[in-house]
Each structure stands twice: as structure tokens, then as C-alpha cells.
Amino acid sequence: MSIPGGIRVKLALALLGIVGGSLLAAYAIVVPSLERNLVNAKLDQLQRDAEALAVNYAGLDAVSQRRLEEFVGASAFVSNARVVVFAVKDPPRNDVLLSLADSSAVGGVEIERDPVALAAAKVVGTVRARTTREGREYAEVATTLLSTGNVLLLSSSLEDQLATVALVKRRLLYATIAALLIAAVLGFAVAAAHARRLGRIQKAADRIAEGAFDRPVIDNGNDEVGQLAGSFDRMRTQLAQLDLARKEFVANASHELRTPLFSLAGFLELLADEDLDDETRREFLVTTRAQVDRLTKLATDLLDLSRMDVGRIRIEREEVGLAEVVSVVAEEFGALADASGHTLTVEADDDAWAFADEERVQQIARALTGNALVHTPSGTTVRLRAERRDARVAIVVEDDGPGIAPEHLGRVFQRFYRVEGGHASGSGLGLPIARELAGRMHGTVTVTSRPGETIFTLELPAEVEIPARPAA
Numbered sequence: 001m002s003i004p005g006g007i008r009v010k011l012a013l014a015l016l017g018i019v020g021g022s023l024l025a026a027y028a029i030v031v032p033s034l035e036r037n038l039v040n041a042k043l044d045q046l047q048r049d050a051e052a053l054a055v056n057y058a059g060l061d062a063v064s065q066r067r068l069e070e071f072v073g074a075s076a077f078v079s080n081a082r083v084v085v086f087a088v089k090d091p092p093r094n095d096v097l098l099s100l101a102d103s104s105a106v107g108g109v110e111i112e113r114d115p116v117a118l119a120a121a122k123v124v125g126t127v128r129a130r131t132t133r134e135g136r137e138y139a140e141v142a143t144t145l146l147s148t149g150n151v152l153l154l155s156s157s158l159e160d161q162l163a164t165v166a167l168v169k170r171r172l173l174y175a176t177i178a179a180l181l182i183a184a185v186l187g188f189a190v191a192a193a194h195a196r197r198l199g200r201i202q203k204a205a206d207r208i209a210e211g212a213f214d215r216p217v218i219d220n221g222n223d224e225v226g227q228l229a230g231s232f233d234r235m236r237t238q239l240a241q242l243d244l245a246r247k248e249f250v251a252n253a254s255h256e257l258r259t260p261l262f263s264l265a266g267f268l269e270l271l272a273d274e275d276l277d278d279e280t281r282r283e284f285l286v287t288t289r290a291q292v293d294r295l296t297k298l299a300t301d302l303l304d305l306s307r308m309d310v311g312r313i314r315i316e317r318e319e320v321g322l323a324e325v326v327s328v329v330a331e332e333f334g335a336l337a338d339a340s341g342h343t344l345t346v347e348a349d350d351d352a353w354a355f356a357d358e359e360r361v362q363q364i365a366r367a368l369t370g371n372a373l374v375h376t377p378s379g380t381t382v383r384l385r386a387e388r389r390d391a392r393v394a395i396v397v398e399d400d401g402p403g404i405a406p407e408h409l410g411r412v413f414q415r416f417y418r419v420e421g422g423h424a425s426g427s428g429l430g431l432p433i434a435r436e437l438a439g440r441m442h443g444t445v446t447v448t449s450r451p452g453e454t455i456f457t458l459e460l461p462a463e464v465e466i467p468a469r470p471a472a
Ligand SMILES: Nc1ncnc2c1ncn2[C@@H]1O[C@H](COP(=O)(O)OP(=O)(O)OP(=O)(O)O)[C@@H](O)[C@H]1O
Pocket: 301, 367, 371, 372, 373, 375, 376, 399, 401, 403, 404, 412, 417, 418, 419, 420, 422, 425, 426, 427, 428, 429, 430, 431, 432, 454
């Protein structure tokens, strides 16, 4: 559908304006200069003839009327102009000159009042001009004949020249009309083609806005409209991915929340049974407590993730002693390590100071240490290290467990990803949160793993003002 004042009308009007304007400019420049040039050429030719005739006239000494008439007749033939010789009384009376001889049989008083001849009589020299006599245009040159003081006038009609100018004017007018018509049709057609392409992109944008990401935005043009369509299509793919990720996230989160909730509901029902002995009741309470803990951790993780997604997580920038962090975390996990039959060791460089958020660094260290303890069998040794690495510092969590198979290694940082058949089950949010948090602190979390050795490394920028390493 075309919108009033839409691109079609605008482009057609713009083209019309350009074509009309340039033709008008051409008309304004070409027509007057053509007319001027043609008239001047005629005047030049008349002047040359008049000067040559004046010389010839000087050769005639005592000029009889008959000789004069022969002279003007011959001169008119040679110069193809009306030739008149005027007698000049000094000064010309009432601006009328007396015609002594006239090559034209027409004669008349008009010629005796000829302004060019009169001007030549007054200035005593040559005068040239374009004049109008009896509604017709003439090119005229008059020159004073020095031997007698008479004035010789050559007058030639400008009919041919003006006819040529009129023809050019007409042709230009036809060309203007034709060009305007072509411009209007062409402008409209080109704009219509563009408007159609833009219309398709607009429809695609509307579809995307309504959440339908399946149909690609196609435009095969190489121009800006084609590029716009390309950008729209990239946006569509991105939005489709985001939409899918969002749906997956909601589905996964609901699933993760439902499992402990179902189990809690079940245990609460069992606990309500009055015949339950104390021992079983205590066991149920412990399990219920574990489910509540799991739910609390899950809710905290989900909150962290959604805060990070909308950029509403606060990250402090402070000096963080990594030696302190690893020893605190090792202490926290000491009981768990003992209970699960793991050996937990700590090593720390004293100058491993990071520029980061202490609580968040602890949170990452906890996630990595927890993983090394719960996803490996008992008897595994877990080593926690705080290291200084030039301008960076690192917390390394290393275990000698069975490792993570290469096909899973690249995916353990995805949200909700867990290695199937793994040693323990979590919700698969620990590592993605750790990696995101590290990124917010300009750090990284990386992993290398092979059977018997899994190393997770949190690397962070070192605090600038680090106390010098004591000499060994
Ligand atoms: N040290 C490790 N050794 C073997 N497998 C590991 C180790 N660390 C992580 N994994 C695997 O990577 C998966 C993802 O870890 P992640 O911390 O993201 O989730 P989770 O521990 O399962 O759950 P959550 O941390 O949210 O409670 C784990 O399920 C586990 O299979």
C-alpha cells in the first residue's frame, strides 16, 4: 500500500525537481546566449561590410545621384542587406535624416528616423545595434562617410536568427516535457521497487516483534536496503537464539525447582504420620533439611544468574588476598572432605593479591572446590593453590579424580549442564555462574582434564600495588 507522501511520491517529486530545475537552468543559459551570439555574428558581418563599403565610397569623388543609387544597389547585393545613404545636416534637425539613396524600394519616413543612423551622425563614427521597425527586428550598422560626412546604414532583418532561436526554444520545451515525463515514471517505478523491498523488511520486522523468528528476512540487493535486510536477519537469528535460551532456562529452572519441592511435599506428608518412630522422623527431618538447603542454593543461583543477565549485579573492586580466600574455603570444606574420604591440601603464594570482589572470589573458589569434592570418588586428593603469575593471580583447584571426558569438557560451563552418570547430582549452575562472575572481574575460569587430573583455574588481574616478593 502506498502512503501519501511516501517514498514513491517523494522520489518521483525529487527527480521531477532535479530534471525540471536543470532543464530550466539550461534554458536560461542557452537561449539568451544563443540569441546574443547569432545577433552579434550578424552585426559583425554587417560591420565588416559597412567598413569595406565606406572605403569604396571614398573612391567615388563627385557623387552623382545615379552613381549613388548604383552604389547602394551594388552594396545591397554584396552585403545582402538594405543599404541607405543619408545626408547629414549639422546637427540633424528634429532627429530626421534625409535619405539620399535607399536600396529598398519601400522607402518611408521610418528609415529616416533610424536611431542607429542618427547615432552615427551624432558621434561621427560607427554605431551598431539591434532595432525594431514596424514590429520587426533588424541588425543595423551605421558609419559616417568621412569624405562627405554622410551616413551609410546597413540594415538586415534578424528573422532567420530569431527563427533559429525560436526553434531551439521549442525543442528545449519538448525535451523538458519528455524528460519530466520520463523522470516521473522512472522515479515512481524505482521508488516503488524500493518501497516494495522496504515493505517486505517492515513486515519481517513486525513478524519478529510478534515473536515469530522462523522466517528469514531475504533481500538479494547489494545496496543499503539489502544490508538493512541482512542486519535484520542477523537480529532475527540472535533473538531466536535468545528466545530459545530463555525458554530452555525457564524449563530447566522449573524442572530443577520441582524435584526438591516434590520430594519435600512427600517427606512432609510422611512426617505428618503420627505412628512414625523418632529415629525415622529424625532421618526424614535431615533429608527434608537437605532438600530445603538444595532449594535455597538453587534460588540463590537463579537470582544471581538473572541479576547478571540484566546487569544488576554489584561487583566491588578491592584488594583480595587469595591466600586468605583459599584457606577460608579449605576450612569451610574440611568437614565435608573428611566425611567423603577426600584429602584437601592448601598452598599459597603470599603475594597473590587480586584486584576483585572478595565475596565473589570466595563464591567461585567454593564452587570449584565443592565440585572437586562432590564429583570425584572418595580417596581423591584435592589441591587448592593461590598463585602469583606476573600481572595476574590465580586460584587453582586440582584433583586426581577420574576427570571429565573431552565431549563434556567444552559444555560444563553451559547453564544446567551436568555430566550424565556423574558421581553426584547438582543443578549445573555452579560453573556458568563462576565463569560469568570471573568475567565481570576481568578474569577467566578455565579447565583442563584428563583421567587422573582435572584442573580448574580462576585467573584474575593482580592488584597493582603488590608488596614486593620477599627475597628467597
Ligand atoms: N572436578 C570435577 N571432576 C569431575 N567432574 C566435574 C568436576 N567439576 C565439575 N564437573 C562436572 O561438571 C558439571 C557441571 O558443574 P557445575 O558446578 O556447573 O554444576 P553442578 O556441580 O552439577 O551443580 P551446582 O554446582 O549448580 O550445584 C558437574 O555436574 C560435573 O559433572
